[in-house]
Amino acid sequence: MSSLVSNSISEEIWQAILNRDSKFDGKIFYGVHSTGIYCRPTCPSRKPNRRQVSVFPSPSEAEAQGFRPCKRCHPQNIIAPNPARDKVLAACRYIETKSEGIPTLAELSAQVEMSPCHLQRVFKKIVGVTPLQYGTARRTELLKQHLHQGEDIASALYEVGYGSSSRLYEKAPEQLGMTPAAYKRRGRGEEIRYTTVNSPLGYLLVAATARGLCNVQLGETVAELEDRLLQEFCHASLRRADDELQEWCSALVDYLSGMPLPQLPCDVKATAFQLRVWQALREIPIGTTRSYSNIACLIGQPTAVRAVARACATNPIALIVPCHRVVPSSGGVGGYRWGVARKQALLELEKQYANARDE
Numbered sequence: 001m002s003s004l005v006s007n008s009i010s011e012e013i014w015q016a017i018l019n020r021d022s023k024f025d026g027k028i029f030y031g032v033h034s035t036g037i038y039c040r041p042t043c044p045s046r047k048p049n050r051r052q053v054s055v056f057p058s059p060s061e062a063e064a065q066g067f068r069p070c071k072r073c074h075p076q077n078i079i080a081p082n083p084a085r086d087k088v089l090a091a092c093r094y095i096e097t098k099s100e101g102i103p104t105l106a107e108l109s110a111q112v113e114m115s116p117c118h119l120q121r122v123f124k125k126i127v128g129v130t131p132l133q134y135g136t137a138r139r140t141e142l143l144k145q146h147l148h149q150g151e152d153i154a155s156a157l158y159e160v161g162y163g164s165s166s167r168l169y170e171k172a173p174e175q176l177g178m179t180p181a182a183y184k185r186r187g188r189g190e191e192i193r194y195t196t197v198n199s200p201l202g203y204l205l206v207a208a209t210a211r212g213l214c215n216v217q218l219g220e221t222v223a224e225l226e227d228r229l230l231q232e233f234c235h236a237s238l239r240r241a242d243d244e245l246q247e248w249c250s251a252l253v254d255y256l257s258g259m260p261l262p263q264l265p266c267d268v269k270a271t272a273f274q275l276r277v278w279q280a281l282r283e284i285p286i287g288t289t290r291s292y293s294n295i296a297c298l299i300g301q302p303t304a305v306r307a308v309a310r311a312c313a314t315n316p317i318a319l320i321v322p323c324h325r326v327v328p329s330s331g332g333v334g335g336y337r338w339g340v341a342r343k344q345a346l347l348e349l350e351k352q353y354a355n356a357r358d359e
């Protein structure tokens, strides 16, 4: 009987595929030679002829053999078992549920049973920020919600676990980007400097607070860009400052001509979730793309695909947070806040630079 089977997959694995055995999910992937598609063992699609099947230990090995990922079971999005990542996610959840202040590193490390320095390191690697920064961003987010709901400052502070208001006034300006009172007025009184310049991809607007870049946009005309800046920062005072911003502006224009992008200081207001998405975007290598569901998996929330798409669509700093490197898994380049044609051009540019660099 077994001589009829030309392929060497074991009976155990073949049964796992036939039975859509979830114990094998993430451990094996099967490619079907007649279709050129590879799947998870749990894929709901009709099961293939055994002789057409090859088995691989990972998506990359299936893809190296020329198989494309199945559009029903998205095998490329599997996250391999990773105990360190699970502990980091548990630490995130713990920080989020803690209403009275931000837990210390020692407390977190006891909670997830990982040494403090190891936890600090893997947390930073996976989430992109330290546990303290994560807790602070999370608390800032809550504080904003309370202030937006019209709560007075003292009780909003109390709600989110600040011991006394004086502590917030010490810490908040760097988190909110302004004092709580100024935030309650939503930018009124804040000075934002900006400049515009022509670039290979149209006009580029670069805007900054005293602390760093707060807005980078691409557009057809200067008037259109100024309009959008005004909408976003309706209560701030906007001042054109071509000379002061020239250095940052040139770095971005140079980037569009093939130069590497240096680290530039940023001052964006974000929720903890947006921060995690944007950090994941910054880790997509130049010349490559990811899907929205890839990013959702990377930040450990595989079902949050729509929220990831929304975080991409609300990215305030074009190029620096490369939201253009996220494309739909169904094909095409997808949407782009600053124009689909521009996204297409940007991806092509980056592919050329990456190729030139690797040659």
Ligand SMILES: [Zn+2]
Residues within 6 Å of the ligand: 038, 039, 040, 043, 044, 045, 070, 071, 072, 073, 074
């Ligand atoms: Zn499939």
